[in-house]
Amino acid sequence: MTTPTEPTPTEATAPTAPAPRSAPTERTPETMPTEPTPPTAPTAPTAAAPTAPTTAPTPETMPTEPTSPAAPSAQAPTAATPATAPAEPTSPSAQAPTAATSATAPTEPTSPTAKAPTPATGPARPAATTPPPAKAVPVLKAPPPPPKAPTxxxxxxxxxxxxxxxxxxxxxxxxxxxxxxxxxxxxxxxxxxxxxxxxxxxxxxxxxxxxxxxxxxxxxxxxxxxxxxxxxxxxxxxxxxxxxxxxxxxxxxxxxxxxxxxxxxxxxxxxxxxxxxxxxxxxxxxxPARAIGVASVSLILxxxxxxxxxxxxxxxxxxxxxxxxxxxxxxxxxxxxxxxxxxxxxxxxxxxxxxxxxxGRADLPTRFAFRRSDWAIPVALLDLLFAAFVAVQGTVLFGGTRHVLDPGGPTFANYARGGFWQLLAVTGLTLVVVAIGGRWAPRANRADRVAIRVLLGALALLTLVVVASATYRMNVYEQAYGFTRLRVFVTAVELGLGAVFVAVLVAGVKLRGGWLPRGVLAIATVALLGLAVLNPDRFIADRNVDRFAATGRIDLHYLNTLSADAVPALDRLADNDRACALWLAELRLRREHDDWRSFNLARHQARALLAERPAGSCGGYRG
Incomplete structure (x- = not known):
């Protein structure tokens, strides 16, 4: 039994930098590895602490701890000694560990804090590392509002x-x-x-x-x-x-x-x-000279x-x-x-x-809305006023001209001409009221929607009666004083407004009026095309000639200002009345020569008619 020896410190305490690898050389017998020898019989265990190994561990047997990549030591590498054959293995207690020579393989670079294992402490532990920071918990934010559609x-x-x-x-x-x-x-x-x-x-x-x-x-x-x-x-x-x-x-x-x-x-x-x-x-x-040349040659030819x-x-x-x-x-x-x-x-x-x-494909939602009482009360009072007016107008609509011709009644001019323009203004203003109510009236619940349908719908229906009353007044005026362009045109406008209120009623059924602006323009376009189909100048001439046949009263001076559209109707008059109604039209047609660009069917027919039967000279206008 041998006495354990104290481990002697190695010559190099600081970790050495790995020697640079040299080009491989031819192996010699001195450097050839020897056959491994069988291990010696183990000695009886003693109470003493285990001794350190007698020789420095070789790369084949020395376990290395994983090291963190660190910069190698600043110490210069030691000079390598001539290679020697490895010594015969001895008893573990035979000799203390010696310094590592150049015969041993270079050790892997270690961390500056790592130390060689000692019998007292055992294998060196890896240096304590800072624990990674805890993952930040993501904070859920409200998603950004979707981008507004460009208007x-x-x-x-x-x-x-x-x-x-x-x-x-x-x-x-x-x-x-x-x-x-x-x-x-x-x-x-x-x-x-x-x-x-x-x-x-x-x-x-x-x-x-x-x-x-x-x-x-x-x-x-x-x-x-x-x-x-x-x-x-x-x-x-x-x-x-x-x-x-x-x-x-x-x-x-x-x-x-x-x-x-x-x-x-x-x-x-x-x-x-x-x-x-x-x-x-x-x-x-x-x-572009070529194009200009081609055009010039074509024109010359x-x-x-x-x-x-x-x-x-x-x-x-x-x-x-x-x-x-x-x-x-x-x-x-x-x-x-x-x-x-x-x-x-x-x-x-x-x-x-x-x-x-x-x-904008749709109107933006309004930021302002009336309360139900804010708009319902004024519209309800307006409905009552309209209802009272319509009740009074019943005597006119069904009473005929007796309301005007009775003693003490208004004259035709005061009754028809004045009342028509006021009722036309009422129709237009009512359309504005309906538009404002339909735009800003609340629709949050069923009661709101019912109020819109009932109050605005009643106002639209009563306005249709006002339209009928205004149209009737203008008809009375035309029967008494004759037809003119202005009277026919405003009658067409009043009828068009009536069609607009019918469209308002249709939109109010489902409370969807997005199509109303286009619908109003379509109604105006159709009304104008309908007026063109009616041929207003000829219609005016025909109605006045019929009125002349019934009453003997005619305004030839006004009829003389009508266009060539009225010539076929005025040709129905006889003798001097015909001449006084057509002489100005005949003069205009003679002065205006139509080529292929200005060809007009009405003027062509009027020229043919007057060429067959000239107007002649007017002896005097009939008042």
Whole structure:
């Protein structure tokens, strides 16, 4: 039994840096590994502490603790000693551990805090590391509100116009500038609008049925000038066609969008110019001299050969004289000024169809709403007032002219003329009241909705009776004093307002009135087209001639101011009355020569009738 020896400290206490690996060398007998020897018999255990191993552990037997990647020690590596064969193993207590020599494999770099194992403490423990921080608990936040849908956005088309569209726009502008007669109604308006619609169809933009309906209404309104000669009627048709044409391009669905859409055409005309220029540069990057040359050669050929054919045949010359507009300074200046304007308008329309603006699809919810008592009490009192007026009007509606002709009763003029305008104002103001109530009346519960249906519905129904009373008053006035354009027109307006109140009643059934703004415009358009179908000037002449046959009273001076539409009706008069009613119309028709652009069916028929039977001279007006 041997006495345990105290472990001696090693020569190197600080961890050494690993020696750099050298290129592999040829093994020699001195460095060849020896065969392992069998282990010696273990000695009897003693009470003493276990001794440290006598030799430094080799890489094959020394367990290394996992170390953290740390920078190697700053100490320089020791010089390697000549390699020696490993010593014979001895008893564990034979000798103390010696310093590691260069024969041993370089140790793995260790952490600066790691120490060699000692008998007292056993294997070194890994250095204590800081525990990772606890994971932060995510705080749930309210999701951000969804982005509001844009109520106004107009990025424009995402492609430049093609060659076909550019050519179509140029041709449509040229045809319209040539065909449209600016001073009167004529077929040229229909030709120009048709050419424009065909050119816009080249954009191949898918449109809704509403846009198609508005486009058809625009074409019908401008086509009125082909069959009706009344200037005042055609002016109304042109203005209404501008509105329906805008709706055909934009297709607004709310009152706010309809109002905003009227700014689209002028803005589109300005924005379309760079768009068209980009299309021209993209399709024909070279000089436009070739296109100008082709157009010039074509024009020269047509002029030369057309002149030769006209000089060779008088009939062909007459046809050319009728077909071609007269070339004058005013004609050239009109073409020079009118063509760019029409091209800009058509280009703006194509720009809008190719990249339509985004307008509000629905009215934004209102931030203000009445309480039920705030609006119900005033409307209920208004209903009572209307009911009282309607009760009084029952004697008029069913009493006929006796209410007016009885002694002490009002005169026709005071009764009909004054009362009509007041009732027309009542109708318009009632429409405003209904619109405000339908917009800001609460609908939170069933009681609110029932109040809307009952109170506003009753007001609309009573207003229809007021419309009937106003129409009756105007009819009484016309029977007494004759028919005029103003009286016929305001009667049509009153009937149109009655149709609007019927639409209000329909919308009030389900409390859905989003379609009402478009419905009101549709009613106005249909009413104007219906007035054109009625042919108001001829209707006025017919009614006054019938009244003359019944009463012997007629205003020939007023009838003489009617358009050519009234000539067939005034031709029913005899002798001097006919001459006094038609002489001014005959004079106007002689002075105004219609070519193919200003052809009008009513004027054509009036000329034929007066050519067969001239008006003659008027001996004096019948008062």
């Amino acid at each position: 106004w956005a107009w990025p424009g088309p995402n492609r430049v116009p093609g060659r076909a569209l550019l050519v179509a726009l140029l041709l449509a502008a040229a045809i319209s500038a040539t065909a449209i007669p600016l001073d009167r109604a004529g077929i040229g308006w229909l030709i120009g609008s048709t050419a424009s619609i065909v050119a816009l169809a080249v954009t191949r933009t898918k449109v809704s049925w509403r846009q198609a309906a508005w486009g058809a209404a625009t074409l019908a309104l401008l086509g009125v000038g082909t069959v009706r000669a009344a200037p005042w009627l055609f002016v109304l048709c042109v203005l209404t066609a501008a509105v329906t044409g805008t709706l055909a391009l934009v297709d607004p669905r709310t009152l706010r969008a309809i109002v905003a859409s009227f700014a689209i055409p002028p803005a589109a005309a300005v924005r379309a110019l760079p768009w068209v220029r980009a299309g021209v540069q993209h399709r024909s990057p070279g000089s 047509l002029v030369v050969f057309g002149a030769l054919f006209a000089s060779a045949d008088e009939t062909f010359a007459a046809v050319l004289d009728w077909a071609l507009p007269s070339v004058s300074g005013s004609t050239v200046s009109r073409a020079v000024l009118f063509f760019p304007l029409l091209f800009a308008v058509l280009a703006g329309a194509a720009f809008t169809l190719a990249g339509p603006p985004t307008l």
